[in-house]
Amino acid sequence: MGKNLALDGGKPGAQRGTDWWGEARGVFWLVLAVLGFHSLIAKPFYIPSESMMPSLLVGDRLVVSKYAYGYSYVTPTFPILPFIQGRLFGGAPARGDIVIVSHPVVRTDYIKRVIGLPGDTVEMHGGILYLNGRPVGRERLGLRPLRVDANLACDPRHYPGALTRDAAGARVCNVEIIRETLPNGVSYDTIDIGPTRADNFAPLRIPAGHVWLMGDNRDNSADSRAPALGADGAPEGLGGPVPIENIGGRAEFITFSLDGTSSWNPLSWLPALRSGRAGETLRPQGSGG
Helix, strand or coil, X not given: CCCCCCCCCCCCCCCCCCCHXXXXXXXXXXXHHHHHHHHHCEEEEECCCCCCCCXXXXXXXXXXXXXXXXXXXXXXXCCCCCCCCCCECCCCCCCCCEEEEECCCCCCEEEEXXXXXXXXXXXXXXXXXXECCEECEEEEEEEEEEEXXXXXXXXXXXXXXXXXXXXXXXXXXXXXXXXXXXXXXXXXXXXXXXXXXXXXXXXXXXXXCEEEEECCEHHXXXXXXXXXXXXXXXXXXXXXXXXHHHEEEEEEEEXXXXXXXXXXXXXXXXXXECCCCCCCECCCECCCC
């Protein structure tokens, strides 16, 4: 019997070397596909601040759809484009949508709720929000205990008198909840800690191509009410109405949430999961029209 030859037709026992160029091309196309998906379809987002409490907590992980309002200069995952007016396949956000927005001065992502649309007049007096001269519907729901953990410290500077314990002895942050209902029927819960400077601003007409954005944690949110830059030149709020081009996507649902106790050790991940938050929708209640 003749000797068996190697499958590549070479000499017996011959081995092919690693095709490094082929491996590099494979990695390149994989990275390109991931970046394309993140830029055009959806991407994960991590909540780093308390500005959208009680709807969103620090440690929440969620999915943001990138196609909901079309595409603009902020769509790519990496900030590679200068400001370009307009949107491709564009659509306007609806009142009540939770959106990712790029800061108007520095390319930092914020997450806020759409309150006012182009042509609306928005104002606030004594913590009451007005749209086009009419107060937004408000319903006081009383105190809501939010469980204190490593990602929710209930700092007395931000929530004076709110830190307490429940019947089981667990530390909780008791915050006053007010449910707002916008003119299109969309409802959502906000937090009111009492009178602050952010509770009042004069009537302002939102120009064409802009939206007015606010956080649900009304007294602890740097949003359209706050200047874009602080006295030290660091990013602060959104500096007024925001160009629609700066909207990077719409928040859809929470994938999971962590209480801040996890580490690099995978054994710590499961105990750090907050129960009941996975799969929670972020689309507001109501007509959404």
